[in-house]
Amino acid sequence: MHDFSEPHTPTEAPATGLDPSAQPGAVERGAATRQALLDTAERLFAEHGYGATSLRRITAAADANLAAVHYHFGSKQDLFVALFRRRVEPVNRQRVERLERLIAASAPQAPPLEDVLDVLVRPMLALRDEPGGEHFVRLVGRLFAEPGDHLTALREEFDEVRSKFLPVLAAQLPHLDREQLALRMQFTIGSLANVLAQAHRSNGPTCFPPFTTTPERVADELVAYAAAGLRAPVRRTPPDAPAAPNDTEPLQ
Amino acid sequence: MHDFSEPHTPTEAPATGLDPSAQPGAVERGAATRQALLDTAERLFAEHGYGATSLRRITAAADANLAAVHYHFGSKQDLFVALFRRRVEPVNRQRVERLERLIAASAPQAPPLEDVLDVLVRPMLALRDEPGGEHFVRLVGRLFAEPGDHLTALREEFDEVRSKFLPVLAAQLPHLDREQLALRMQFTIGSLANVLAQAHRSNGPTCFPPFTTTPERVADELVAYAAAGLRAPVRRTPPDAPAAPNDTEPLQ
DNA sequence: GTCTATAACATGATAGAC
DNA sequence: GTCTATCATGTTATAGAC
Numbered sequence: 001m002h003d004f005s006e007p008h009t010p011t012e013a014p015a016t017g018l019d020p021s022a023q024p025g026a027v028e029r030g031a032a033t034r035q036a037l038l039d040t041a042e043r044l045f046a047e048h049g050y051g052a053t054s055l056r057r058i059t060a061a062a063d064a065n066l067a068a069v070h071y072h073f074g075s076k077q078d079l080f081v082a083l084f085r086r087r088v089e090p091v092n093r094q095r096v097e098r099l100e101r102l103i104a105a106s107a108p109q110a111p112p113l114e115d116v117l118d119v120l121v122r123p124m125l126a127l128r129d130e131p132g133g134e135h136f137v138r139l140v141g142r143l144f145a146e147p148g149d150h151l152t153a154l155r156e157e158f159d160e161v162r163s164k165f166l167p168v169l170a171a172q173l174p175h176l177d178r179e180q181l182a183l184r185m186q187f188t189i190g191s192l193a194n195v196l197a198q199a200h201r202s203n204g205p206t207c208f209p210p211f212t213t214t215p216e217r218v219a220d221e222l223v224a225y226a227a228a229g230l231r232a233p234v235r236r237t238p239p240d241a242p243a244a245p246n247d248t249e250p251l252q
Numbered sequence: 253m254h255d256f257s258e259p260h261t262p263t264e265a266p267a268t269g270l271d272p273s274a275q276p277g278a279v280e281r282g283a284a285t286r287q288a289l290l291d292t293a294e295r296l297f298a299e300h301g302y303g304a305t306s307l308r309r310i311t312a313a314a315d316a317n318l319a320a321v322h323y324h325f326g327s328k329q330d331l332f333v334a335l336f337r338r339r340v341e342p343v344n345r346q347r348v349e350r351l352e353r354l355i356a357a358s359a360p361q362a363p364p365l366e367d368v369l370d371v372l373v374r375p376m377l378a379l380r381d382e383p384g385g386e387h388f389v390r391l392v393g394r395l396f397a398e399p400g401d402h403l404t405a406l407r408e409e410f411d412e413v414r415s416k417f418l419p420v421l422a423a424q425l426p427h428l429d430r431e432q433l434a435l436r437m438q439f440t441i442g443s444l445a446n447v448l449a450q451a452h453r454s455n456g457p458t459c460f461p462p463f464t465t466t467p468e469r470v471a472d473e474l475v476a477y478a479a480a481g482l483r484a485p486v487r488r489t490p491p492d493a494p495a496a497p498n499d500t501e502p503l504q
Numbered sequence: 505g506t507c508t509a510t511a512a513c514a515t516g517a518t519a520g521a522c
Numbered sequence: 523g524t525c526t527a528t529c530a531t532g533t534t535a536t537a538g539a540c
Binding site for chain 1: 302435443449473479
Binding site for chain 3: 306307308318319322327328
């Protein structure tokens with residue numbers, strides 16, 4: 001449906017100083033609507049989901065024209081990718097840089113588990129404090145659950161991060177084989193994704209207490225939780241032998 | 253948009269023995285297409301998402317007529333709710349029943365943490381072994397990340413489960429206050445949801461090793477991981493004092 | 505760069521014959 | 523209970539005036 005190979009460029013020469021239609025301030029206006037589209041789409045995608053958010057709603061809320069999306073980004077998908085990259089690239093760059101700093105600081109030993117996890121989760125959770133970031137983190141939380149149609153390109157960015165973190169974590173977790181480590185990292189990523197996805201429910205529609213929690217506090221808790229979980233010894237005996245071995249009736 | 257209040261009923265008297273149009277075997281045919289619709293929709297919703305799956309694709313794949321969905325279920329949303337309830341109600345019933353058995357067995361003490369977690373996660377993971385269940389678990393994984401439009405009614409079913417499990421877990425975790433416990437339970441639910449959502453990628457498109465893991469094995473690992481995470485002492489000092497306090501540049 | 509108008513098509517839902 | 527035909531509305535995307 002879409003190949004993501006060549007990024008969209010508005011006109012033939014938008015990077016030059018020539019104003020495209022000889023109107024003064026046209027280029028500033030263009031940059032303004034472009035940013036308004038990114039911000040508004042980010043909010044609406046987070047609130048209603050990608051499929052349920054039409055370009056009409058986005059452009060209306062951003063006080064822009066329907067055609068502006070296609071001019072600036074090329075398509076709905078490219079708009080999504082653009083707003084996603086805008087936030088996630090600085091985060092992933094921070095993660096990798098800080099990880100390398102950790103490795104250098106503790107060489108030749110591997111860095112402590114808690115520190116590695118901290119570097120993995122804190123930059124993402126910190127997004128919640130940036131303007132508009134509270135919407136974006138919900139999108140990230142959905143990224144891992146959504147089926148693989150329109151965001152495979154984005155998942156690859158996370159794959160790069162994971163490939164750098166996995167060996168460092170493995171060095172501190174020698175009691176886990178490859179499969180166990182991968183599984184427990186799925187748990188850890190799921191914990192992060194879920195807390196990101198629920199971040200907006202600050203006053204809890206469910207039985208959760210009202211969250212006055214700061215991102216820093218959440219990061220502290222998540223690091224403690226994940227480190228303990230990763231270190232947990234491999235389980236031997238399934239403790240609750242099911243009294244009734246299979247008490248599910250056939251589907252109606 | 254939709255109120256979920258009164259469920260759909262195909263005709264005035266479909267529960268009676270009267271065949272609706274005097275055709276022999278009509279009622280059996282009706283039940284067959286109804287089931288085919290449920291199974292097919294479950295698979296397609298899991299593979300492409302709710303919004304991206306049209307009724308036309310469902311009915312075509314199920315060898316049924318487009319109007320059959322509206323006859324049997326009333327609407328697309330009601331079809332979704334029906335296929336969801338079909339699977340999740342037995343699971344949640346099992347969870348609550350087994351929990352009560354645990355409580356009775358260990359009274360007056362609270363049951364062991366690992367046993368409670370086992371009862372919470374294993375019935376859901378076991379769905380993967382039922383025919384068609386491998387599609388359904390992906391839907392569950394998405395339920396927690398998806399925004400709150402068309403599945404609030406379903407989330408309430410999980411709220412009931414959580415309200416029964418929370419106090420039992422709290423009894424074994426006296427070092428956590430309400431907020432910490434709620435947060436760590438979000439981590440735990442996220443771990444479960446993520447592993448459910450990724451359950452179909454058995455041979456891993458990413459750097460994960462090929463999973464030959466059975467649901468029982470996953471449940472063992474998850475219980476060990478979550479129990480250790482929940483028991484982890486509250487963290488005191490953020491260990492990695494960020495060298496550069498905030499090295500994020502403003503958004504482009 | 506912006507905007508109007510419209511193409512080209514997909515969607516969920518429904519009425520009514522069989 | 524199944525089917526065809528259709529309604530009303532929505533969607534992304536594009537062409538062309540300004």
